Amino acid sequence: MDEKVAHKLRVLADAAKYDASCASSGAPKRSAGKDGIGSTNKIGICHSYTPDGRCVSLLKILLTNYCLFDCAYCINRRSSNVDRARFSVKEVVDLTIAFYKRNYIEGLFLSSGIIRSPDYTMEQLVLVAKTLRQERGYRGHIHLNTIPEASPWLIKQAGLGDEQLSVNLELATEEGLKSYAPEKKAPTIRAAMGQMQERIAEAKEERRSFSPAGQSTQLIVGADAASDEDVLRTSAGLYSSYGLRRVYYSAFSPIPDTTAAVPAKSPPLQRENRLYQADWLLRHYGFAVDEIASASVGGMLDLDIDPKLAWALKNRARFPVDVNVGEREMLLRVPGLGARAVEKIVSARRHTRLRLDDIKRLSGSVKRALPFMITADHHPGSSIDRTDLRARLVPPAEQLSLFG
Amino acid sequence: MRRVTLKPGADLDGFRRAVRALAAAGVAPEEVAWTSEGDDLFGDAVPADLPAEAPPLSLPRELGQTIAEVVPHSDPERYGLLYGVIWRVTHGERAALQVASDPIVHRLDQMRKAVRRDIHKMHAYVRFRKVEGASPERFVAWFEPEHFILEVAAPFFEERFRSMLWTIVTPIGSVAWDGSRMSFGPPGTKRDAPGVDGFEAGWTDYYESTFNPARANPKLMRQHMAKKYWHNMPEAAAIPRLVRSASSRVEAMLDREASVPNKRAPEGALAAMLDQAPASLEELNAIIRSAGPLVPGATQAVVGEGPEGAGIAFVGEQPGDEEDLMGRPFVGPAGRLVDGALGEAGIERRDVYLTNAVKHFKFEQRGKRRIHSKPTAGEVSHYRWWLMRELDLVRPKLVVALGGTAVLALTGKSIPITRARGPAELLDGRRGFITVHPSYLLRLPDEKAKRSAYEAFVGDLVRVRELGGAGALAA
Incomplete structure (x- = not known):
């Protein structure tokens, strides 16, 4: 590989790594044409994992890290003194194909600092996608991080080659956006999301494909004063009003060449983890934001226990649940029983009476479930009412530090 | 005790034949010993004293799937466990698999998951290396799967790397793609793949x-x-x-004090950037021309024609065959009809603005002819943003919608022309007038009907001139 390109790759991959989303899943099944390469499946593939435990699925780079914007939390803000580089369209295309052919990646995740104008930048992103699709016969994954300020017709163009689109909202509240990203405007970003949603719905009606994998966004946690409850409300709003497929949470991470405007320390990674768990409860377990918030302290999720356990401890009167007769909706709320375990329980109990050993085979964390469920040979008795129940269920005090 | 000898690896066929024979003869699971040391000759899968061919068993679909997924597992007990469950299912426990908590069902489920994971990891972790100097280019990978999954995992690579020549070598066999066929071969070693790759x-x-x-x-x-x-x-x-270096890198980062930006804030550039909407018809048209068609095929974008400030703007459907080639609106047969009708109504073509709801020609190729095909509602709304900017810049007093597509573009609704014909209110409060599309007149088969429809069209244009045209005539 050419050393000049290798240098750009280092700079521009480094600059892109703070974007948490890297999903290659959700696209419809598609395979390579006779003279082409590339396929997509419903479930994405992680081709590697970095020592932060994160999946490497897409070649995640910026087209350039030169930027006119000055967002305080961003390493690429115009006033930062980092190394700058810029790929040509051809370099990105060649690199994507070379990596793809060696089975290093599922596809390309392309984003960019804003140079010259939002429209110009967006055009360059679209050009990369077009070249890959039309000139190289490439049918793998392409994810474009759209520039919210770009003109509507460009955003429309971007979604037409079945690319996945996203817009980063970055900060959950409008105040946060105002003070840390002075040039970014929440209404602009929301408008871009609204437009994409409209296009996706329209394309579905006409059986055309427009961003078939849906859209996603990322919220940065811990850079401003937004509480977990604020963040979750924003997410719930995004899921319902814009039909978002995923919201990613990214614990604000200290960056090289920081400014005095943001905290120098990062929030505990556990906070991000708890937000993902709560998000999961919203989407797959039938929880409402209010229910999750009711088990929080001042709008912040309990860092020591997961939000489902926190809710169960606040609502002990609704437990224990009998796994052999209890309603599915209530089984889903038993700490330690996941959605898949519940499906299996509901299916198995039609043919047999479930005992504790049975549940142990179906759930990996049956210890947490014990005080909250009844099986053919187990009844928690009064242990559900013990005042020290929380303390007994908190995992041993292992400080989850940055290097945990 | 009966002995069943299957081929090494994942011998699904042999297992199926053996199960049929054993089940037909009513042999219970505890009377069977399964081994997989057979050579490549078939036939010994079925114990010698049983008939070689037996009728297929009817099993629940889910069990069939479990069998296919568990057979590639490397655990030597897999065949015995599977036959045990098959026996239970065919002897009164039809729903045995539904009881996921059953110890054997649970174990099979774990094996199934392990095989799936192995397949998934092979798809993820195979690393191709380019063979130095090979022409055409060729790629080889070395991979070590945990289970006998080569055959089930291989189609993924065929689907993904169809235009590439590749081979995957493993300790349990190899698979190669020559551009049109996939073939399985003998096992190999790490040395069968190149030692390095330039990327x-x-x-x-x-x-x-x-x-x-x-x-x-x-x-x-x-x-x-x-x-x-x-x-x-x-x-x-x-x-x-x-x-090793992670913690020291972070500490170094935290120790460093907040830096002072060494660049000036480019406020001017930023302001110019935020104000990027096209300011003139010329700028807008440049954008339209540079954007590709929504449906591929058109030669070029056909933008509107006429003076900015024209009193009347006519909006048609989309460019036709001739318009597409010449790059100008209303120059084909329908355009010539419009020219004639405008003249009879006392309107000069050069005083009005003519454009289309959709800016690219969409057609079906039939032999050598390109047959016009109607734009969909989605395409119309895709182009609406441009049309609205265009009308904002021309600022006509009256916008004439010619035909159904133009009505949809200008009102957002599809309304039958016969009912809406005449003055109308359009999107964004624009004053409008709805009439037929000239190509409708050309399509009427009967000469008499054509004549009277043409006269009605000219009549409409006269009203159009009166409603919005005074300015146009004076200009």
Whole structure:
């Protein structure tokens, strides 16, 4: 590989790594044409994992890290003194194909600092996608991080080659956006999301494909004063009003060449983890934001226990649940029983009476479930009412530090 | 005790034949010993004293799937366990698989998951290396799967790398794609693949750069990517160093004081950037011309024609065959009809603005002819943003919608022309007038009907001139 390109790759991959989303899943099944390469499946593939435990699925780079914007939390803000580089369209295309052919990646995740104008930048992103699709016969994954300020017709163009689109909202509240990203405007970003949603719905009606994998966004946690409850409300709003497929949470991470405007320390990674768990409860377990918030302290999720356990401890009167007769909706709320375990329980109990050993085979964390469920040979008795129940269920005090 | 000898690896066929024979003869699971040391000759899958051919068993679909997924597992007990469950299902426990908590069902489920995971990891962790100097280019990979999954995992690579020549070598067999056929061959060794690849250094660079030291969590990484895979993944060589240096990198970052920006804030550039909407018809048209058609095929975009400030703007459907080639609106047969009708109504073509709702020709190729095909509602709304900017810049007093597509573009609704013909209110409060599309007149078969429809059209144009045209005539 050419050393000049290798240098750009280092700079521009480094600059892109703070974007948490890297999903290659959700696209419809598609395979390579006779003279082409590339396929997509419903479930994405992680081709590697970095020592932060994160999946490497897409070649995640910026087209350039030169930027006119000055967002305080961003390493690429115009006033930062980092190394700058810029790929040509051809370099990105060649690199994507070379990596793809060696089975290093599922596809390309392309984003960019804003140079010259939002429209110009967006055009360059679209050009990369077009070249890959039309000139190289490439049918793998392409994810474009759209520039919210770009003109509507460009955003429309971007979604037409079945690319996945996203817009980063970055900060959950409008105040946060105002003070840390002075040039970014929440209404602009929301408008871009609204437009994409409209296009996706329209394309579905006409059986055309427009961003078939849906859209996603990322919220940065811990850079401003937004509480977990604020963040979750924003997410719930995004899921319902814009039909978002995923919201990613990214614990604000200290960056090289920081400014005095943001905290120098990062929030505990556990906070991000708890937000993902709560998000999961919203989407797959039938929880409402209010229910999750009711088990929080001042709008912040309990860092020591997961939000489902926190809710169960606040609502002990609704437990224990009998796994052999209890309603599915209530089984889903038993700490330690996941959605898949519940499906299996509901299916198995039609043919047999479930005992504790049975549940142990179906759930990996049956210890947490014990005080909250009844099986053919187990009844928690009064242990559900013990005042020290929380303390007994908190995992041993292992400080989850940055290097945990 | 009966002995069943299957081929080494995943012998699904042999297992099926043996199960049929055993079930037909009513042999209970505890009377069968399963081994897989047979050679490649078939026939000994079925014990010698049983008939070689037996009728197929009817099993629940889910069980059939479990069998196919568990057979590639490397556990020598797999065949016996499977036959045990088949026996239970055919002897009164039809729903045995539904009881996921049953110890054997649970164990089979674990095996099934292990096989799936192995297949998934093979799809993820195979690393192709380019064969130096080979022409056409060829790629070879070495991979060590845990179970006998080569045949089930291979179609994925065919689907993905169809235009590429590749071979995957493993200790349990190899598979090659020659551009049109996939073929399975004997096992090989690591030395069958090239020792290096020119892109591995770049890939490792990428891997290192995308790692965020502030989030180091090697335990989590090992959960996802077990160490046993590392020695065949070029990027894994960097892991120990990345983990070791992570904490010092973060500390160095935190110790550094907030930096003072050394660049001036480009306020001027920013302001210019935020104000990027096209300011003139010329700028807008340049954007339209540079954007590709929504439906591929058109030669070029056909933009509107006429003076800015024209009193009347006519909006048609989309350019036709001749318009597409010449790049001008209303120059084909329908355009010539419009020219004539405008003249009879006392309107000068050069005083009005003519454009289309959709800016690209969409057609079906039939032999040598390109047959016009109607734009969909989605396409119309895609182009609406441009049409609205265009009308904002021309500022006509009256906008004439010619035909159904123009009505849809200008009102957002599809309304039958016969009912809406005449003055109308359009989107954004524009004053409008609805009439037929000239090509409708050309399509009428009967000469008499054509004549009277043409006169009605000219009549409409006269009203159009009166409603919005005074300015146009004076101009």
